[in-house]
Amino acid sequence: MQRMGLQMTKTGFSFRGPDEGVHALKSWITPEEDIFLVTHMGFVEVDSEHWYLDIDGLVGNPMRLRLTDLQAMPQREYMSFHECAGSPLAPTVAKRRIGNVVWKGVPLSIILERAKIGSDASYIWTSGLEWGEYAGVEETYQKDLPIEKALAEEVLLALEINGRPLSPERGGPVRLVVPGWYGTNSVKWVGSITAANRRASGAYTTRFYNDATPSGVKPVWSVAPESVIVSPSPDDPLSADMPTKIWGWAWGDHQISSVEVSLDGGNSWQNAILEPREDRSWQRFELPWIPTSGTHLLLCRCVDDLGQGQPRSNARNAMHSVRIQIGDGAPLASQSAR
Template sequence: MSAYWSTGVDLPNLQQPALARLTDFVTPLEHVFFLRHMAMPEIDRASWRLAIGGLVEHELLLSLADLEAMPQTEICAVHECAGHPLHPTVPVRRVANVVWRGVRLSEVLKRARVAPDARFVWSYGADKGDYHGVDIPAYVKDMPVSELHGEAMLATHMNSEPLSGKHGGPVRLVVPGFYGTNSTKWLVRLALSDTRSPGYFTTVMYNDRVVKDGLEQLSPVWRVAPHAVMVQPAEQARLTPGKQKIVGWAWGADAITRVEVSTDAGASWAAAQLDAREDHAWQRFEFEWTPPSLGTYQLRCRAFDSTGVGQPEHGVRNAVFSISITVE
């Protein structure tokens, strides 16, 4: 499952990833999506270095061996694409649940001694080039220092395997609970700053337009909104009569506390059985249903997180998910 965000992107195809493959709690590497904005850089692992500077007392230049010598940590976390940056309201539902291994970002920043007035971490990737006619000198994202809790890491492994080039290796930033666009691939530099980055992917791309106090404002695409999808049955499945089991995954920056399923195109909803969250992983839900008759049904699911926020019906990247199935 791979894609390149190009101007000729086929939006209908983007809305239909192979969700039926995602039946494992930990997504196999061959089913983890791969996306890039520009050409994928070639990086030599032996000569790779990570520069850390800006508002710090001690600038650092770390090799892969330096990172591997530091205390290692693992976290299982859902990894979700925020969608096409030119079409932010189109749900693409590219998602995986993986085990990351690496060094906590807090461990590295502790050694650099971050200045008290630092408010943002700018992360630079090695990828650069033309993006829809705009010359990008380097892919740059930023994150508030206040949001970077102990879970953020410099990842060197995915599912126990060294991080491959196509997934951002040898090292990428991983920020559990935030959309994948913030987990900068091919990481080569971190800079601490008291302001947000002026980069194209922070000021133009990956910003949602929201209305607050009657004024339209740009809101950075950071925290993952509540989301749920069904992986069983699959879209357009043909089922035999009798008891059916609807199975899926739910996730968000905050733990999901309720998932509801509709078997009548949203006319009515019922609560599904929901597993508790582990780390920042997705949560399995299950719903048993016996179709009352033969025919075509539209099944829907929606998630609600611990703050009470749920999924809107339409017009957003985490719109309510639905599939059509036939009982025959």
């Protein structure tokens, strides 16, 4: 049964992002107009006066919370990269939909504690309020979190992004935010939270967003280490023998410990200067460069604190490359980055 004060404003799959791709991401905090927007079934607009959140399942104190209830609870801010996992129909294709934002909201752990979550609960199911069809499946959007992640201090029921209330397009008035994990887990337009002793059985946890590995199927949860070159872009006005720098962002669920840059398509690598992260923000890296005339294929790769790195290709976190062509005088037009 559809709730009061709820309507779909656009149906079907939708994507929006900056025309320049990662080369637009020049700010430490990504402006909202440069943050990607992806929906599976469409956009929902929720009347804040009618919004509510049900907490049920394996809890001793089932609750229904209104927006004013959340606004009255303790809030916290948390900076984190926010990345789309890419299409679940093409999981090995790198999409590089990424931004770095500051969320503000109520820690999910506070809600679960007040609901008196049972000791037999091992997963938290979160359901959105959107409905419709995606890839031949018609059902509501539901995801799950292991209880350990759900209780982590960084997981929020977010009310704000970058100091502003969440817009309907961003999942407002309230969305789940799971820093360090791919955006598919950060359910927009959240309407219910259920404590359970098993994984959710819907398509978005069983059919979609699972990766095949040698040891079996693995949920698309923790973000693998990844890096991108923001500058130079193929259209930057570079000249031969003029000092410049190659710089970009690196990120992952675990802190990035090193970044390397290749100037020759991966034949040799140089260590870049890497800055620390805040909360789960992305990390800036840079490498001084004096380009020579000709064509240069720049690549970057990173390694996290666990020793995990980036594959060259065929993965959502595959290495990023930028092809730069430089003449003896004025810069020449070149191919787009891939």
